[in-house]
Amino acid sequence: xxxxxLGPFAALHxxxxxxxxxxRQERCLLALLALEAGRAVPTGRxxxxxxxxxxxxxxRSTVHTYIGRLRAALGPxxxxxxxxxxGYLLRPDGHVIDARAFEDGVREAxxxxxxxxxxxxxxxxxxxxxxxxxxxxxxPALRDRIxxxxxxxRLSAAEERARLLLTLGRHEQVAAELPALAGEHxxxxxxxxxxxxxxxxxxxxxxxxxxxxxVSGTLRSAxxxxxxxxxxxxxxxxxxxxxxxxxxxxxxxxxxxxGEWLPLNTGGDxxxxxxxTYAGWGGERLPGSEWLRGYRTLAVxxxxxxxxxxxxxxxxxxxxxxxxxxxxxxxxxxxxxxGALYGCLVDGPGAGExxxxxxxxxxxxxxxxxxxxxxxxxxxxxxxxxxxxxxFVRGDDGLGRWNPHPDSGLRLPLHAVAQRAAGLLAxxxxxxxxxxxxxxxxxxxxxTAGRRRWCSLGVCGQGEGGGSSP
Numbered sequence: 001x002x003x004x005x006l007g008p009f010a011a012l013h014x015x016x017x018x019x020x021x022x023x024r025q026e027r028c029l030l031a032l033l034a035l036e037a038g039r040a041v042p043t044g045r046x047x048x049x050x051x052x053x054x055x056x057x058x059x060r061s062t063v064h065t066y067i068g069r070l071r072a073a074l075g076p077x078x079x080x081x082x083x084x085x086x087g088y089l090l091r092p093d094g095h096v097i098d099a100r101a102f103e104d105g106v107r108e109a110x111x112x113x114x115x116x117x118x119x120x121x122x123x124x125x126x127x128x129x130x131x132x133x134x135x136x137x138x139x140p141a142l143r144d145r146i147x148x149x150x151x152x153x154r155l156s157a158a159e160e161r162a163r164l165l166l167t168l169g170r171h172e173q174v175a176a177e178l179p180a181l182a183g184e185h186x187x188x189x190x191x192x193x194x195x196x197x198x199x200x201x202x203x204x205x206x207x208x209x210x211x212x213x214x215v216s217g218t219l220r221s222a223x224x225x226x227x228x229x230x231x232x233x234x235x236x237x238x239x240x241x242x243x244x245x246x247x248x249x250x251x252x253x254x255x256x257x258x259g260e261w262l263p264l265n266t267g268g269d270x271x272x273x274x275x276x277t278y279a280g281w282g283g284e285r286l287p288g289s290e291w292l293r294g295y296r297t298l299a300v301x302x303x304x305x306x307x308x309x310x311x312x313x314x315x316x317x318x319x320x321x322x323x324x325x326x327x328x329x330x331x332x333x334x335x336x337x338x339g340a341l342y343g344c345l346v347d348g349p350g351a352g353e354x355x356x357x358x359x360x361x362x363x364x365x366x367x368x369x370x371x372x373x374x375x376x377x378x379x380x381x382x383x384x385x386x387x388x389x390x391x392f393v394r395g396d397d398g399l400g401r402w403n404p405h406p407d408s409g410l411r412l413p414l415h416a417v418a419q420r421a422a423g424l425l426a427x428x429x430x431x432x433x434x435x436x437x438x439x440x441x442x443x444x445x446x447x448t449a450g451r452r453r454w455c456s457l458g459v460c461g462q463g464e465g466g467g468s469s470p
Contacts, residue, residue: 001077002096003034006150007130009137013077022073025050026066028137030074033081033090034097035146040084052141099150102128103322106157110296110317115164115259122161129154149322155181155188156324160296162194164259166201174198179211186215187223189231190294200238200245208238253457254291258313260300263291266456268446270305271421272433275342281435281442295320295327295410298334302413307420312412319410330410333382337414340378341421345444346435376425383422386415 001018004010009027011019019027032049033041047059056062067088071081080091092100105125112118133147158181162174175198182188182195192215199208212227212235219225227235237245254261267273275281277291292298296317303313320327389405404415424430434447436455443455 001074001079003031003098004130005031005034005097005099005134006102006128007132008135018077019073022069024137026069028134028142029063029066030070030090031134031137032146033088035099037090037092037095037097037100040087040089042085042087044086046088049142049146052139098128099133101125102150103153106153106321107318109157110160110321111314113258115168118259119161119164119168122157122164126154126157126161152324153322155185155191156321159188159190159194160321162191162198166194166197167259171198171201175202175204179207182211183214186218189228192227193231193234196234196238197245205238205241209235212238255304257304258300260297261291262297262301262304264457265305267444269420269424269429270307270417271341271424272345272444272446273305274301274338274417274421275345276443281342281346292331292335292338295331298331298413302416307416308412312406316410316412323410326410330414333411334414334417337379337382337418340375342444343375344372344379344425345430345433346442379418379421379425382414382418386418387422389415390419 002012004012009031010017011030019030022030029046029050032046043060043063046063047055050063051059067081074081078093079095080093082089082091102125105121105128109118109121109125112121133143133150138146158178162178165171165174174194178191178198179195182191185191192211196208196211199205199211212231215231216227219227226232234245253264253266255264256262263273263276265273267276277289291301299308299313299316299320302308303310308316386404386408387402389408389411390402391405392400393403394400402419404412404419406412408415424433429446429448432446432448432450433444434452436443436445436457438454438457441455441457443457445452445455
């Protein structure tokens with residue numbers, strides 16, 4: 001049997017609608033069990049959901065009656081509802097449930113390698129949605145209680161798909177499909193930003209500006225909030241027709257891994273690579289200078305630097321899709337940690353040598369002893385958290401090492417780089433860290449020989465009387 005929950009409820013057997021004679025609440029009960037297929041749902045929870053916390057007397061007996069009617073109706077089609085302690089379980093038994101197929105499809109898309117293949121898999125998964133979850137049997141209150149995770153996963157998948165399409169140059173497709181969804185969810189600024197960018201690249205700049213103003217008004221009236229800095233910056237760039245928006249921003253010094261642009265490795269240590277960006281810290285933030293754009297990039301980067309294995313990265317990508325709010329919080333923490341680490345390194349003894357003034361990370365606490373202490377304290381806080389969740393293991397090379405514990409969840413990449421940062425800060429090599437003085441650069445690198453001044457990009461010193469030493 002096929003159970004369709006992503007839209008009006010429907011049950012199909014060999015393509016033929018069945019169970020159409022069931023009452024609305026009986027169909028709702030079946031849908032609740034299908035959402036948890038393979039897991040027992042306590043009777044008390046079923047009662048609470050069916051009557052939204054206002055169950056009438058005899059609700060438990062009513063549920064028993066509904067279950068009996070469901071068993072009678074489902075039996076001929078091989079669908080079984082079992083009694084488990086004080087609850088009920090719907091046995092999957094190979095039946096197709098679109099909600100589960102959607103989650104599987106999103107996980108497969110996140111794990112796919114090529115951009116085109118990922119788009120194709122996202123298309124298949126998103127096509128399973130035919131409307132709001134259980135549109136004809138659940139009211140908005142129930143839908144919010146049981147469908148919040150699925151709804152968030154749907155939005156995250158739509159955001160990731162749009163980003164891939166923009167990377168592939170298919171902005172007109174994004175402009176045709178995404179703005180309506182962005183208007184419904186003004187709090188998802190990535191949806192709004194990608195919609196504006198797609199409209200602008202499609203020659204519809206006026207529509208992009210109108211979308212921003214509409215979203216701004218909704219945020220103020222509904223959430224008492226203002227658009228974030230990145231969205232405001234995009235609005236200004238669309239208004240002045242910034243040429244940099246006319247094409248996808250492909251960083252100059254970058255490598256493509258799992259569909260993500262990652263900065264080239266130049267620092268000689270994972271903790272330094274975490275700080276380094278395409279345009280560095282040395283000047284005004286340029287388009288493409290921020291490599292840490294999303295949680296997916298953070299996880300892929302950790303795998304690229306061998307801080308995490310490929311299977312762990314794939315698992316994290318799936319979990320981030322399922323828990324977008326948690327992933328966003330980890331990403332913000334990673335950015336804050338990066339700023340503190342950079343400030344800690346450039347303010348330390350010797351780091352300022354070879355740097356022609358200026359630079360430094362925002363949020364590093366300023367220069368001098370107080371700034372260095374504040375930055376170190378913030379780094380130490382994350383390091384200590386990481387070590388509380390660390391395990392000591394033996395590697396393939398026979399050497400022991402500290403690894404972040406899998407129980408760290410989505411914080412695994414942050415804990416992994418924090419451990420590397422702790423190792424560098426406790427090593428005399430830390431005194432050989434240099435910050436490239438190139439204009440707009442500021443990348444960090446190790447100068448253990450004491451002879452280098454510029455980072456290994458080579459172009460930084462052109463026109464400034466210098467260059468990279470071999």
